[in-house]
């Protein structure tokens with residue numbers, strides 16, 4: 125059988141220790157791999173490369189397509205880019221898959237039945253990195269949600285559920301507040317769910333959903349959610365399984381995939397030979413399934429389960445009543461290798477023999493065109509220490525024919541017309557002009573305000589799609 129080429133990065137902190145252990149176990153289990161190593165992270169940043177990854181490393185990643193990565197250190201501040209985010213975005217790794225399973229009674233947890241997989245959208249949302257500072261005291265971060273991105277991740281969750289014998293997919297959103305962006309995500313989820321009638325689907329508002337993961341994780345199966353919510357709920361889920369050392373993170377795209385442990389470089393224990401290599405090893409198991417080596421994945425995973433069941437635990441898992449032997453990284457690795465070919469007797473053994481490798485995703489749906497009409501514009505101005513009544517009286521004479529000034533808001537709260545609420549005001553005001561006047565008039569209105577000395581910091585056009593408003597109302601509007 126032919127070997128699969130993969131790229132490996134040993135990373136920083138405990139990275140090299142856990143990667144050595146992982147690769148030795150894979151080799152002992154007969155993994156059919158050709159490994160190219162790249163250097164990324166701390167030393168690369170120190171050489172002045174702001175992204176932590178150099179051009180020749182990209183070439184290797186693009187050639188091999190599969191990446192097994194140890195944790196890396198990202199310097200805070202100083203303009204350095206997060207390498208994890210850079211790799212995910214550059215290689216189009218849109219799905220972040222994080223299985224969180226209980227290994228009760230061998231790893232202490234209050235939730236023995238828990239077995240969740242979180243599918244997190246990996247490219248959009250507030251992680252688009254689209255941020256602005258408009259005035260000295262007002263900033264904005266854009267939460268970008270597209271139908272294409274939502275469709276792809278929701279479908280991935282259902283396809284994952286189907287391929288892995290899962291029964292239910294839960295969507296977590298906050299569409300009661302973010303009706304347009306989270307509303308789109310949930311609407312798309314419902315559309316995709318209808319194509320998989322054999323799989324149950326449900327929705328949770330993310331705040332109560334996160335609380336429920338902490339208190340009753342056994343109620344969930346597969347969870348699909350946006351980027352930021354996914355970041356938070358997967359950390360909660362990993363925490364309640366009982367150990368950060370066991371969390372896995374698979375990042376999947378159409379062409380490329382990256383597998384890693386969920387934890388970081390653990391600088392407090394680096395170089396001591398005591399780190400738990402399990403997160404990275406289980407990430408490597410997911411990689412083997414992905415590249416069609418389900419046989420080796422099954423061997424490695426079952427040997428690992430048997431080791432855990434035999435009470436051979438690294439310090440992060442060790443408890444007097446559930447563990448038999450406290451071991452370091454090297455001894456743990458040897459214990460797993462000794463158990464190759466064995467299966468656990470109490471923990472459920474895994475089977476990947478039917479696995480068909482990477483999920484095949486259909487192309488995105490064709491979408492019918494919608495009628496889009498320009499119905500006004502929001503013009504944001506910087507006006508320090510301004511009374512809203514005075515501001516309105518200065519703007520009104522400048523309102524062009526075909527428009528009317530329908531409201532002025534501050535921090536999303538309507539301030540004019542009508543009674544002014546007791547809300548704090550910043551120096552950035554939103555002037556809402558309504559009128560179906562066409563784009564030229566909108567541009568002229570902006571010019572008129574600028575000519576009159578208004579300091580315009582941004583504008584947003586208001587549209588209707590098929591006659592439905594495609595913008596939010598201000599609080600109180």
Ligand code: NAD
Pocket residue numbers: 138142194195196197198208368369384385386387388389390391392393398399400401402403440
């Ligand atoms: P961390 O996950 O490195 O450590 C948190 C705690 O968990 C520490 O007490 C650590 O000793 C323990 N721990 C983590 N992994 C362990 C393991 N395998 N075995 C035993 N104990 C383990 O989180 P942190 O301290 O917040 O971050 C440290 C560094 O890691 C930061 O520079 C951060 O940027 C980086 N980081 C990288 C990644 C990644 O590359 N994917 C992810 C998270 C953090």
